Each structure stands twice: as structure tokens, then as C-alpha cells.
Amino acid sequence: MKTRDKIIQASLELFNEHGERTITTNHIAAHLDISPGNLYYHFRNKEDIIRCIFDQYEQHLLLGFKPYADQKVDLELLMSYFDAMFYTMWQFRFMYANLADILARDDTLKARYLKVQQAVLEQSIAVLNQLKKDGILQIEDERIADLADTIKMIIGFWISYKLTQSSIATISKASLYEGLLRVLMIFKAYSTPDSLANFDRLEQHFRSQSN
Numbered sequence: 001m002k003t004r005d006k007i008i009q010a011s012l013e014l015f016n017e018h019g020e021r022t023i024t025t026n027h028i029a030a031h032l033d034i035s036p037g038n039l040y041y042h043f044r045n046k047e048d049i050i051r052c053i054f055d056q057y058e059q060h061l062l063l064g065f066k067p068y069a070d071q072k073v074d075l076e077l078l079m080s081y082f083d084a085m086f087y088t089m090w091q092f093r094f095m096y097a098n099l100a101d102i103l104a105r106d107d108t109l110k111a112r113y114l115k116v117q118q119a120v121l122e123q124s125i126a127v128l129n130q131l132k133k134d135g136i137l138q139i140e141d142e143r144i145a146d147l148a149d150t151i152k153m154i155i156g157f158w159i160s161y162k163l164t165q166s167s168i169a170t171i172s173k174a175s176l177y178e179g180l181l182r183v184l185m186i187f188k189a190y191s192t193p194d195s196l197a198n199f200d201r202l203e204q205h206f207r208s209q210s211n
Contacts, residue, residue, distance in 0.1 A: 003034070003038065003042060004042045004043075006032055007028060007032065007039060007042055007043065007049065008049065008052050008053060008056075010028055010031050010032050011023070011028050011046075011049045011050075011053065012053050012056075012091075012092075012094075014027060014028060014031060015053075015094035015095075016091075016092075016093050016094045017170075019094060019097065019098065020050070020094045020095075020097075020098050020102065021098060021101070023046075024046065025039055025040070025043070025045065025046050025049075028049070047105065047106050047109070050102065050106070050109065051106070051108070051109055051112075053092070053095075054095075054109060054112065054113070056091075056092075057088070057091075057092045057095060058112070058116045060084070060087065060088045060091065060092075061088060061116055061119075061120050062116065062119060062120070062123070063084075064081070064084030064085070064087070064088060065081065065084060065120055065123045065124055065127065066123060066127075067123060067126040067127050067130055068127070068130065073131065073134045073136055073195075074198070075198045075201055075202065078136075078198055078199075078202060079202060079205070081127070082180055082183070082184070082202060082206065085155055085180060085183065086176055086177070086180055088155075089155060089158070089159065089176050089179070090173060090176055093159055093171050093176075096156065096157075096158070096159040096160065097159050097160055097163060097171065098160075099156070099157075099160065117152070117156075120152065121145075121148055121149060121152055124148040124151065124152060125144055125145050125148045127148075128144045128147060128148055129141075129144060132144065135192055135194060135195065136191065136192060136195040136198075137187070137190045137191060137192065137195070138190060138191070138192050139190045147186070147190065150186065151183055151186065154179065154182055154183055154186075155179065155183065158176070158178075158179035158182070159171050159175075159176075159179075162175050162178075162179075173209070174209070174210045174211070175210075177206050177207075177209045177210035178210050180206050181203065181206055181207060181210065184199060184202055184203050184206065187199055188200075188203070
């Protein structure tokens, strides 16, 4: 693995484990046993590293919530979307935990974030429209965009909510599964009678993961 890629990977691990606020470029260099000068050869500052991590975040978002095509809507397909939610939240949890501060420091990153969030919203609306068309959800057309935005809001702010509403200092996988269960609760409220069994099985699966 190239040094640049090692720096990105190590930074992501350190940010997730200790929080982005507490980690400096010197911490990252020491963790990799390289000189600060070597790190600055590849990255100007910590914000530059975060932008590169955002590249990965953006890719996971856009690939994980693409509308399905020529696929049977079954438990496996539905689980793939929820797994994508969980993976993105866990893999980039430092960003969700400190999102407002990170974006406030970097106008360029904020513009990119808003752009990708709009793309994700549009893709999510398309997925919900497909699920309605395939008899999985029952919801008025004019409410689909609001439902997609509500789900996106829960995913985007669940981590900061848990950190501020309890005594925990770090996020666990169990905490994230709790967030998925809240999203599932919303899906179940809009599920058709024929699709409810699949959502029940999803709930059982993720509830077992949160214990």
C-alpha cells in the first residue's frame, strides 16, 4: 500500500476511535512511524486528509443507495439497503459525530457534502417510488420525498443524538443498530400487508445485532 493510502486509512481509524477533534497530523505520523514532513509531502493539513476520506464516504453513499433494476424485491434486497446504511454510518462515524464542526471549517467540503446529500436524497426518492410500485410500501406520492428526507435525517444525525442524549463517550455497533431499528419502524408504518413479514424478519435480525 502506498504511503498516501496508508495515511488516509490510519487517519480514518484514529478519527473513528478517538474523535477527529483530538487527533492531529503529528498523531497520525507517529501512529504510522513516519516523520511529519513525510506526511506533509502527501497532505497539506488535516483538512486535506478529511477531504480524501470524504471521497470514500461519497462513493459509499452513491453506490449503497442506488435504485435497483430488474431485481425481485425480497428480504435480501431490502437487507442490502439497511446494510449499506449501517456500513456507511460505522465506517465514517467520526464524520457523523462531528459533522457541523467539520463542515464549518471547510467551505469547499460543505459544498461537496450538500451536493452528494442532494444526490442521495434523489436516489432515495427513486428507491421509495420503486418500492411503492412493487407493492412493498403504501404511501401517497406527495409524501415520498418527505419520507426519504426523514430517513436521511435519522441516519445523518443518529450518532450525534446518541452522544448528546446519553453518558456514552463513543459509539458502538449496537448503538448504530438501534438507529437502523428506528428507520425500520418507519418502514413498517408504511409497509403493505404482504411486505410486513419481510420487515418483521429484518427487525428480528437487526434487533439481535443490537443486543
